[in-house]
Amino acid sequence: MDIITVHNLKKYFGEGFCQVKALDGINLSIEKGKFTAIVGASGSGKTTLMNTIGGLYEPTEGEVFVDGINLAELSEKQLTIFRRRKVGYVFQDYNLVPELTIQENILFPLMLDDSRPDKMFFSEITKLLGLSDKLNRFPHMLSGGGQQCTAIARALITKPSIILADEPTGSFDAKTSQNVAGLLKIITETFHQTLIMITHNLELAQLADRVIKLQDGRIVE
Ligand SMILES: Nc1ncnc2c1ncn2[C@@H]1O[C@H](COP(=O)(O)OP(=O)(O)OP(=O)(O)O)[C@@H](O)[C@H]1O
Ligand SMILES: [Mg+2]
Numbered sequence: 001m002d003i004i005t006v007h008n009l010k011k012y013f014g015e016g017f018c019q020v021k022a023l024d025g026i027n028l029s030i031e032k033g034k035f036t037a038i039v040g041a042s043g044s045g046k047t048t049l050m051n052t053i054g055g056l057y058e059p060t061e062g063e064v065f066v067d068g069i070n071l072a073e074l075s076e077k078q079l080t081i082f083r084r085r086k087v088g089y090v091f092q093d094y095n096l097v098p099e100l101t102i103q104e105n106i107l108f109p110l111m112l113d114d115s116r117p118d119k120m121f122f123s124e125i126t127k128l129l130g131l132s133d134k135l136n137r138f139p140h141m142l143s144g145g146g147q148q149c150t151a152i153a154r155a156l157i158t159k160p161s162i163i164l165a166d167e168p169t170g171s172f173d174a175k176t177s178q179n180v181a182g183l184l185k186i187i188t189e190t191f192h193q194t195l196i197m198i199t200h201n202l203e204l205a206q207l208a209d210r211v212i213k214l215q216d217g218r219i220v221e
Contacts, residue, residue, distance in 0.1 A: 003162065003194050004030040004053055009062035011048050011217075022048040024217035026062070032161075035185055035195040037205035040214035046198045047092060047166055049214065053196070054087045054164050055079050066162070084113055088155030090165035092198075094147045096139040096154075102146075103135040106153045117157065125153050128183060144171030149180070156187060163188055165197040169204065181207055 011023040022045045030036055038046045051057045053064055055071050064071045066086065074082060088109075089095075096105050106126065110117050126132050129149040139147050148171050155163055165184060169177035181197065181204045188195040197208065205211045213221040 001032045002029045003032040003067055004028070005065040006053065007063045007065075009049075009052060009064065010060045011045075011052055011057060012060045021217050023052065023059075026217070026219060028212070028219065030194060030196065032194055033189075033192050034209045035188065035197070035207065037208035037211045038196065038198045038214060039200070039202065039205050039211060040220075044214040045217040046214055048217075050164050050166055050196065050198060054089060054162075055083050084109060085158060086160050086162060088158060088160040088163045088193075090148070090151050090155045090163070090168045092166040092170065094139075094151045096147055096150055098139055101136050101138055102131060102142070102150050105139065105150050106131075106157055109154060109158050113158070115158075118159075121159070122157065125156050125187065128187070129153050129180075145176060145180075148172070152180070152184065159191055159193075161193055163193055163195045165195065167198050167200065169199065169201065174201075174203075177201060177204060 006026050006028040009023050009026040010021070013020045013022055026049060038049065040046050048057065052059055071079065097108065100108065107117055126135065129152060131149055131153060134142060134146060139150065142150065148168060152168060163184070168184065169180050172180060184195060184197065185207055199205055212219055
Protein backbone atom coordinates (compact mmCIF):
# COMPACT_ATOMS: atom_id res chain seq x y z
CA MET A 1 0.00 0.00 0.00
CA ASP A 2 1.25 3.48 -0.84
CA ILE A 3 1.32 5.97 2.02
CA ILE A 4 2.53 8.88 -0.11
CA THR A 5 1.60 9.71 -3.69
CA VAL A 6 2.84 12.77 -5.52
CA HIS A 7 1.38 13.85 -8.88
CA ASN A 8 3.14 16.25 -11.22
CA LEU A 9 4.50 18.24 -8.29
CA LYS A 10 6.01 21.62 -9.07
CA LYS A 11 7.41 24.12 -6.62
CA TYR A 12 8.74 27.40 -7.92
CA PHE A 13 10.35 30.13 -5.84
CA GLY A 14 10.36 33.75 -6.98
CA GLU A 15 9.10 35.13 -10.25
CA GLY A 16 10.18 36.11 -13.72
CA PHE A 17 13.86 36.07 -14.59
CA CYS A 18 14.89 35.05 -11.08
CA GLN A 19 12.40 32.21 -10.73
CA VAL A 20 13.83 28.94 -9.42
CA LYS A 21 12.11 25.71 -10.41
CA ALA A 22 13.00 23.80 -7.24
CA LEU A 23 10.64 20.94 -8.18
CA ASP A 24 9.71 20.56 -11.81
CA GLY A 25 7.20 17.77 -12.29
CA ILE A 26 7.72 15.04 -9.68
CA ASN A 27 5.68 11.82 -9.82
CA LEU A 28 6.29 9.46 -6.95
CA SER A 29 4.68 6.76 -4.85
CA ILE A 30 6.10 5.58 -1.56
CA GLU A 31 5.07 2.32 -0.02
CA LYS A 32 4.04 2.19 3.63
CA GLY A 33 6.74 0.98 6.01
CA LYS A 34 9.58 1.31 3.52
CA PHE A 35 12.80 3.28 3.83
CA THR A 36 13.46 5.65 0.95
CA ALA A 37 16.68 7.61 0.54
CA ILE A 38 16.75 10.84 -1.49
CA VAL A 39 20.08 11.76 -3.02
CA GLY A 40 21.20 14.47 -5.43
CA ALA A 41 23.51 17.44 -5.71
CA SER A 42 23.10 20.53 -3.54
CA GLY A 43 20.19 22.59 -4.88
CA SER A 44 18.58 19.65 -6.70
CA GLY A 45 15.35 20.05 -4.69
CA LYS A 46 15.67 17.40 -1.96
CA THR A 47 14.63 19.60 0.97
CA THR A 48 11.90 21.24 -1.09
CA LEU A 49 10.44 17.81 -1.95
CA MET A 50 10.57 16.70 1.67
CA ASN A 51 8.98 19.92 2.96
CA THR A 52 6.20 19.72 0.38
CA ILE A 53 5.43 16.09 1.28
CA GLY A 54 5.43 17.09 4.96
CA GLY A 55 2.92 19.89 4.41
CA LEU A 56 5.38 22.70 5.17
CA TYR A 57 5.35 24.08 1.61
CA GLU A 58 2.35 24.54 -0.61
CA PRO A 59 2.92 23.23 -4.15
CA THR A 60 2.92 25.67 -7.05
CA GLU A 61 1.24 22.93 -9.08
CA GLY A 62 0.38 19.27 -8.62
CA GLU A 63 -0.81 17.24 -5.68
CA VAL A 64 0.47 15.45 -2.61
CA PHE A 65 -1.57 12.66 -1.03
CA VAL A 66 -0.63 11.24 2.35
CA ASP A 67 -2.62 8.24 3.57
CA GLY A 68 -5.19 9.02 0.88
CA ILE A 69 -5.62 12.63 2.02
CA ASN A 70 -5.01 15.42 -0.47
CA LEU A 71 -3.01 17.97 1.57
CA ALA A 72 -4.43 20.82 -0.52
CA GLU A 73 -7.88 20.03 0.86
CA LEU A 74 -6.88 20.46 4.50
CA SER A 75 -7.65 23.68 6.33
CA GLU A 76 -4.76 25.50 8.03
CA LYS A 77 -5.80 23.93 11.34
CA GLN A 78 -6.10 20.42 9.91
CA LEU A 79 -2.71 20.82 8.27
CA THR A 80 -1.16 21.79 11.62
CA ILE A 81 -2.62 18.67 13.23
CA PHE A 82 -1.43 16.56 10.29
CA ARG A 83 2.11 17.88 10.69
CA ARG A 84 2.07 17.34 14.42
CA ARG A 85 0.65 13.81 14.54
CA LYS A 86 1.48 12.12 11.27
CA VAL A 87 4.95 13.40 10.52
CA GLY A 88 8.19 13.46 12.49
CA TYR A 89 10.77 15.87 11.08
CA VAL A 90 14.49 15.89 11.51
CA PHE A 91 15.63 19.18 10.01
CA GLN A 92 18.94 19.86 8.33
CA ASP A 93 19.74 22.47 11.01
CA TYR A 94 18.14 20.63 14.00
CA ASN A 95 15.71 23.46 14.90
CA LEU A 96 15.94 22.91 18.65
CA VAL A 97 14.56 25.47 21.08
CA PRO A 98 17.65 26.95 22.81
CA GLU A 99 15.82 27.90 26.03
CA LEU A 100 14.51 24.37 26.61
CA THR A 101 16.45 21.45 28.03
CA ILE A 102 17.13 18.34 25.97
CA GLN A 103 14.25 16.55 27.69
CA GLU A 104 11.89 19.46 27.11
CA ASN A 105 12.92 19.69 23.47
CA ILE A 106 12.20 16.00 22.93
CA LEU A 107 8.81 16.21 24.63
CA PHE A 108 7.87 19.49 22.93
CA PRO A 109 5.65 17.98 20.17
CA LEU A 110 3.64 16.10 22.82
CA MET A 111 3.25 19.27 24.89
CA LEU A 112 1.84 21.11 21.89
CA ASP A 113 -0.67 18.35 21.47
CA ASP A 114 -1.53 18.04 25.17
CA SER A 115 -0.53 14.38 25.09
CA ARG A 116 1.28 12.45 27.78
CA PRO A 117 4.67 10.95 27.12
CA ASP A 118 5.06 7.18 27.06
CA LYS A 119 7.78 7.05 29.73
CA MET A 120 9.09 3.63 28.70
CA PHE A 121 9.38 4.74 25.09
CA PHE A 122 11.03 8.01 26.10
CA SER A 123 13.71 6.22 28.11
CA GLU A 124 14.16 3.62 25.36
CA ILE A 125 14.85 6.10 22.58
CA THR A 126 16.92 8.50 24.69
CA LYS A 127 19.07 5.55 25.74
CA LEU A 128 19.44 4.30 22.16
CA LEU A 129 20.45 7.80 21.06
CA GLY A 130 22.93 8.25 23.91
CA LEU A 131 21.02 11.10 25.56
CA SER A 132 20.09 9.57 28.92
CA ASP A 133 22.73 11.52 30.85
CA LYS A 134 22.19 14.78 28.96
CA LEU A 135 18.48 15.33 29.52
CA ASN A 136 18.88 18.35 31.80
CA ARG A 137 21.38 20.15 29.62
CA PHE A 138 20.62 22.81 27.06
CA PRO A 139 21.20 22.36 23.32
CA HIS A 140 24.28 24.65 23.18
CA MET A 141 25.99 22.40 25.74
CA LEU A 142 25.86 19.44 23.34
CA SER A 143 27.97 18.69 20.27
CA GLY A 144 26.38 18.92 16.81
CA GLY A 145 25.92 15.16 16.96
CA GLY A 146 24.18 15.36 20.35
CA GLN A 147 21.87 18.07 19.08
CA GLN A 148 21.03 16.01 16.03
CA CYS A 149 20.24 12.99 18.24
CA THR A 150 17.91 15.25 20.26
CA ALA A 151 16.18 16.28 17.03
CA ILE A 152 15.83 12.61 16.07
CA ALA A 153 14.34 11.70 19.46
CA ARG A 154 11.91 14.63 19.14
CA ALA A 155 10.80 13.37 15.72
CA LEU A 156 10.23 9.85 17.06
CA ILE A 157 8.48 10.68 20.34
CA THR A 158 4.97 11.07 18.85
CA LYS A 159 5.34 7.72 17.00
CA PRO A 160 4.33 9.35 13.71
CA SER A 161 3.63 7.15 10.70
CA ILE A 162 6.14 9.07 8.57
CA ILE A 163 9.65 10.19 9.52
CA LEU A 164 11.18 12.82 7.27
CA ALA A 165 14.88 13.23 7.96
CA ASP A 166 16.86 15.89 6.13
CA GLU A 167 20.57 14.98 6.31
CA PRO A 168 20.14 13.56 9.82
CA THR A 169 23.78 12.55 9.95
CA GLY A 170 25.26 15.67 8.38
CA SER A 171 27.21 16.53 11.51
CA PHE A 172 28.59 13.04 12.25
CA ASP A 173 31.76 11.23 11.24
CA ALA A 174 31.44 8.23 8.90
CA LYS A 175 31.10 5.58 11.61
CA THR A 176 28.60 7.51 13.73
CA SER A 177 26.62 8.30 10.57
CA GLN A 178 26.26 4.60 9.83
CA ASN A 179 25.24 3.92 13.44
CA VAL A 180 22.66 6.70 13.60
CA ALA A 181 21.16 5.95 10.18
CA GLY A 182 21.09 2.24 11.11
CA LEU A 183 19.32 3.14 14.35
CA LEU A 184 16.73 5.24 12.53
CA LYS A 185 16.15 2.31 10.20
CA ILE A 186 15.72 -0.16 13.08
CA ILE A 187 13.44 2.12 15.12
CA THR A 188 11.22 2.93 12.13
CA GLU A 189 11.04 -0.77 11.18
CA THR A 190 10.08 -1.67 14.73
CA PHE A 191 7.22 0.82 14.71
CA HIS A 192 6.21 0.13 11.09
CA GLN A 193 6.99 3.70 10.17
CA THR A 194 7.81 5.03 6.73
CA LEU A 195 11.24 6.65 6.65
CA ILE A 196 12.38 9.14 4.05
CA MET A 197 15.95 10.30 4.50
CA ILE A 198 17.94 12.82 2.52
CA THR A 199 21.64 12.12 2.38
CA HIS A 200 24.75 13.00 0.45
CA ASN A 201 26.32 9.78 1.67
CA LEU A 202 25.86 6.98 -0.86
CA GLU A 203 26.88 4.34 1.68
CA LEU A 204 24.01 5.41 3.91
CA ALA A 205 21.65 5.43 0.95
CA GLN A 206 22.43 1.74 0.54
CA LEU A 207 20.66 1.05 3.84
CA ALA A 208 17.40 2.11 2.16
CA ASP A 209 14.89 -0.10 0.34
CA ARG A 210 14.89 2.41 -2.47
CA VAL A 211 17.01 5.35 -3.59
CA ILE A 212 15.56 8.32 -5.46
CA LYS A 213 17.94 10.65 -7.22
CA LEU A 214 17.00 14.25 -7.91
CA GLN A 215 18.56 16.53 -10.47
CA ASP A 216 17.30 20.04 -11.19
CA GLY A 217 13.96 19.34 -9.52
CA ARG A 218 13.29 16.11 -11.38
CA ILE A 219 13.67 12.44 -10.51
CA VAL A 220 16.42 10.95 -12.65
CA GLU A 221 16.67 7.43 -11.19
N1 LIG B 1 12.66 29.38 0.45
C1 LIG B 1 13.29 29.46 -0.73
N2 LIG B 1 13.30 30.62 -1.44
C2 LIG B 1 13.91 30.72 -2.64
N3 LIG B 1 14.58 29.71 -3.23
C3 LIG B 1 14.63 28.54 -2.57
C4 LIG B 1 13.99 28.35 -1.29
N4 LIG B 1 14.21 27.09 -0.88
C5 LIG B 1 14.94 26.51 -1.85
N5 LIG B 1 15.19 27.37 -2.86
C6 LIG B 1 15.95 27.06 -4.10
O1 LIG B 1 15.39 25.89 -4.67
C7 LIG B 1 16.41 25.01 -5.14
C8 LIG B 1 16.32 23.69 -4.42
O2 LIG B 1 16.67 23.89 -3.07
P1 LIG B 1 16.67 22.75 -1.97
O3 LIG B 1 16.94 23.40 -0.68
O4 LIG B 1 15.42 21.95 -2.09
O5 LIG B 1 17.91 21.86 -2.45
P2 LIG B 1 18.64 20.65 -1.72
O6 LIG B 1 18.73 19.55 -2.74
O7 LIG B 1 17.97 20.34 -0.43
O8 LIG B 1 20.11 21.22 -1.47
P3 LIG B 1 21.15 20.96 -0.24
O9 LIG B 1 21.77 19.61 -0.53
O10 LIG B 1 22.14 22.07 -0.38
O11 LIG B 1 20.40 20.99 1.04
C9 LIG B 1 17.72 25.76 -4.92
O12 LIG B 1 18.05 26.43 -6.11
C10 LIG B 1 17.39 26.73 -3.80
O13 LIG B 1 18.20 27.87 -3.88
MG1 LIG C 1 18.56 20.48 1.54
